[in-house]
């Protein structure tokens with residue numbers, strides 16, 4: 001027995017962790033000592049922060065804070081109960097209405113998080129008699145939702161529409177079919193061809209389910225997201241998103257038809273059995289939607305910074321993936337080298353965490369650069385110079 005007391009699983013835990021350490025896959029938490037912004041303070045030092053999903057700099061914006069504090073003062077900190085008991089305040093109702101109008105759908109429903117939305121919704125849309133077709137690079141919360149659904153799940157090669165079409169044709173008529181895809185793939189920054197996928201779904205009678213976690217607030221007219229960008233009918237797809245990224249706050253959501261939302265209120269377990277979000281968070285979410293819709297130039301700044309950075313990284317001959325401006329990836333390959341580069345950037349006071357398996361496939365380790373509209377040209381230059389001085393990519 002060790003001096004930490006009785007722990008029958010001690011050797012299991014340590015062996016498992018040792019495996020991570022031996023393979024450069026061990027992770028630990030960094031203690032951040034400042035508000036969310038384009039610089040981040042860790043262990044008393046400031047770093048330029050390219051690791052945040054706060055793409056529009058709203059997480060620490062005065063507008064959101066003011067609204068949130070007003071509501072905090074009058075409504076308090078907790079919501080007290082789950083939505084179906086007594087947690088569904090009129091702030092919820094207002095937010096869900098705004099969300100539906102923002103997304104161009106009949107209705108919307110707010111979940112505790114995007115993760116909760118994915119596991120709660122997918123698992124109730126399909127069951128053991130049904131089929132899920134899911135992109136190989138979908139987010140972990142989608143993967144978990146598919147597992148909970150216990151439906152037959154076919155993983156199709158990333159964005160392979162021929163594969164998808166053949167699978168849809170092959171399984172037509174075998175129960176319900178759900179096609180599930182991220183809109184922007186979070187670790188690649190590329191965009192699914194939603195118009196073509198939607199046409200296939202329509203032709204074969206499948207339902208399209210999209211996770212627009214990284215598109216909401218950034219893509220489409222006034223940041224309405226990917227469904228708007230592709231001009232698809234909002235009520236005919238299931239659209240998931242989160243308030244935790246470009247919207248700078250917290251909470252997941254679903255937007256779609258009235259019937260869909262009513263079904264979910266009555267079935268989605270992560271909605272039914274989890275406490276409603278706090279009033280102050282709902283107020284921040286509401287204000288975030290207002291900010292994004294009124295378009296104060298944040299999206300334009302983000303796009304300008306993004307295209308400049310892409311150009312520079314390409315100029316350095318780096319293997320960059322993706323299409324969108326706010327998520328750019330430098331594919332390195334080896335996990336060890338990715339970690340070395342990340343450590344090197346860290347010495348240069350730039351924070352870009354290494355993205356390693358299981359988040360990405362083996363031999364596809366990478367640096368994921370998240371941009372914010374609050375970055376400036378100096379930040380980009382520091383980054384490009386650091387990459388340049390590292391030099392030996394793939395060496």
Ligand SMILES: *Cc1c(COP(=O)(O)O)cnc(C)c1O
Nearest residue numbers: 113114115139186211213242244
């Ligand atoms: C971040 C993310 C989620 C989870 O959203 P949270 O609100 O952070 O729980 C779901 N899907 C995708 C694609 C994401 O990137």
